[in-house]
Amino acid sequence: MSGDTNIYMSMKRTARLALLAAALCAALAVAVAWPRAQMIAASSPAAWAATPDKVARGAYLARAGDCMACHTARGGAAYAGGRVLDTPYGRLVAPNITPDRATGIGAWSADDFWNALHNGIAPGGRLLYPAFPYPNYTKVTRADSDALFAYLRSLNAVRQANTPHALDFPYRLQPALAAWRLLYFTPGEYVPRPAPAPASARADAWNRGAYLVEGLGHCGACHSARNAMGASSAVLDGGLLATSGWYAPALTAGGEAGPGEWRGADLVQLLRTGVAPGHAVSGPMAEVIEQSLQYLSEPDLAAMALYLASLPAPPGRHAAPEPAPAPPDALMQHGARLYGQHCADCHGKDGRGVDEVYPPLAGNRMVTTPEPVNAIRIVLNGGFPPATAGNPRPYGMPPYSPILNDDDVAAVISYVRASWGNAARAITPSEVNRYRAVPLD
Ligand code: HEC
Numbered sequence: 001m002s003g004d005t006n007i008y009m010s011m012k013r014t015a016r017l018a019l020l021a022a023a024l025c026a027a028l029a030v031a032v033a034w035p036r037a038q039m040i041a042a043s044s045p046a047a048w049a050a051t052p053d054k055v056a057r058g059a060y061l062a063r064a065g066d067c068m069a070c071h072t073a074r075g076g077a078a079y080a081g082g083r084v085l086d087t088p089y090g091r092l093v094a095p096n097i098t099p100d101r102a103t104g105i106g107a108w109s110a111d112d113f114w115n116a117l118h119n120g121i122a123p124g125g126r127l128l129y130p131a132f133p134y135p136n137y138t139k140v141t142r143a144d145s146d147a148l149f150a151y152l153r154s155l156n157a158v159r160q161a162n163t164p165h166a167l168d169f170p171y172r173l174q175p176a177l178a179a180w181r182l183l184y185f186t187p188g189e190y191v192p193r194p195a196p197a198p199a200s201a202r203a204d205a206w207n208r209g210a211y212l213v214e215g216l217g218h219c220g221a222c223h224s225a226r227n228a229m230g231a232s233s234a235v236l237d238g239g240l241l242a243t244s245g246w247y248a249p250a251l252t253a254g255g256e257a258g259p260g261e262w263r264g265a266d267l268v269q270l271l272r273t274g275v276a277p278g279h280a281v282s283g284p285m286a287e288v289i290e291q292s293l294q295y296l297s298e299p300d301l302a303a304m305a306l307y308l309a310s311l312p313a314p315p316g317r318h319a320a321p322e323p324a325p326a327p328p329d330a331l332m333q334h335g336a337r338l339y340g341q342h343c344a345d346c347h348g349k350d351g352r353g354v355d356e357v358y359p360p361l362a363g364n365r366m367v368t369t370p371e372p373v374n375a376i377r378i379v380l381n382g383g384f385p386p387a388t389a390g391n392p393r394p395y396g397m398p399p400y401s402p403i404l405n406d407d408d409v410a411a412v413i414s415y416v417r418a419s420w421g422n423a424a425r426a427i428t429p430s431e432v433n434r435y436r437a438v439p440l441d
């Protein structure tokens with residue numbers, strides 16, 4: 001679960017290095033030969049022509065893959081790169097993928113592009129970092145890769161030199177990356193498989209959903225736990241975003257976001273608009289919906305919902321977490337007073353909210369996740385669901401960090417987590433304090 005990232009963060013630097021050194025030795029020998037072998041395998045001649053149809057399909061797929069979000073700096077030219085991605089291993093800067101020959105990918109062939117998307121290898125054999133979610137994009141078909149390439153080639157060329165990454169030692173070394181890839185990356189296109197009951201009657205839709213969720217949608221890049229080396233599990237069992245500190249809840253059955261227990265129509269509405277009865281997304285998920293999911297077709301969103309609803313609980317995960325002991329009376333009273341003063345106007349005295357305007361807090365599993373970080377962040381910083389065609393003027397929540405101290409925030413969230421049938425553990429002022437200074441995204 002989310003603990004895994006914490007384990008990584010708390011591992012002694014020396015332990016991390018030792019772990020990596022071991023992997024490094026194993027990989028040095030193959031570091032050179034292996035990417036070359038993959039490149040040869042990938043460069044079968046492809047009949048490639050940028051028809052208008054292909055460009056339009058590529059534009060849609062680029063939305064599905066949320067390519068622009070990472071490859072555009074705030075206020076910068078679309079796809080010209082420059083957005084900084086902080087990772088536990090240092091800082092990466094997304095490159096320019098406009099068709100500029102000198103600074104973008106204008107000199108690339110469709111094979112080069114496929115090799116990047118499918119194998120994570122840039123021209124010349126340079127291995128790419130998996131912050132570019134090619135461990136997911138590897139599932140994309142060659143036809144879709146070509147359409148994406150056709151679309152990127154149709155963009156205005158922007159001359160903007162790439163900013164070099166600033167990764168820590170030893171992560172900046174290509175052999176370290178080669179080692180990582182040997183251990184954790186297997187290239188492979190999505191292969192349709194039998195859908196589990198009850199989705200089996202709609203196997204095509206289920207497979208389309210799986211293709212989008214596991215591939216371009218790269219949901220697992222956030223919603224899966226990562227191990228000590230930053231590799232995701234294949235199941236969407238919930239993950240803590242290592243540097244921004246948001247928690248992306250489990251999408252599997254049993255507990256957290258658990259789409260299996262939603263009405264299918266509600267899940268589709270959430271993915272399209274950012275709000276649904278009982279739900280409102282915030283933070284990184286709001287960005288995913290604003291920039292990517294709201295543009296997907298209704299059948300594609302329905303297919304994704306069908307697939308998500310079929311995900312079984314990971315082994316050992318119980319349907320409902322054990323109720324935690326009730327917080328002390330004094331804390332509950334302090335929390336109740338603050339709630340009445342600051343929160344009840346919108347979320348209601350009974351915590352039931354107002355449908356699709358103010359999310360309910362009673363029975364809201366996003367509020368009672370074992371990992372309380374999202375509730376802390378939203379109370380400190382406030383937030384808006386995304387502005388989408390389906391919900392163009394979302395209602396927001398004001399930030400409370402200027403007016404509530406750590407004790408107050410801990411009390412009001414503990415109260416919310418333990419009222420109206422909610423039964424999650426109390427949180428501490430130091431948990432609140434940790435997120436005062438963390439940047440929003
Ligand atoms: C989560 C952020 C993120 C998303 C989403 C993302 N990328 Fe990237 N991409 C990166 C980063 C970071 C790199 C740099 C990797 C490196 O240099 O090792 C990169 C590298 C690339 C490269 C290699 C460019 C070069 O000059 O080496 C291509 C091509 C690319 N991305 C295309 C895409 C496409 C197409 C999509 C959407 C389907 C996409 N990216 C989505 C972060 C992202």
Ligand code: HEC
Nearest residue numbers: 217218219222246247248249257279280281282284285288
């Ligand atoms: C950049 C990280 C990121 C990516 C990529 C991402 N998510 Fe999320 N998601 C989050 C975070 C963080 C939350 C918790 C915050 C919230 O609920 O708004 C979340 C929440 C959710 C929820 C629960 C919302 C609720 O209120 O109950 C669903 C459902 C969901 N995501 C589905 C998806 C799907 C499907 C994809 C892939 C198409 C995806 N997410 C991709 C970060 C991400």
Ligand code: HEC
Nearest residue numbers: 280281282342343346358359366375383384385395396397
């Ligand atoms: C002006 C109306 C308003 C007030 C006052 C308000 N909220 Fe909110 N709250 C919202 C809205 C709107 C959202 C959805 C925000 C989003 O999706 O980014 C929200 C979201 C939340 C969430 C996340 C729910 C979820 O599904 O992820 C929590 C927890 C929360 N509020 C707690 C509080 C607490 C505690 C207070 C008082 C200290 C408070 N709110 C005051 C409007 C309000």
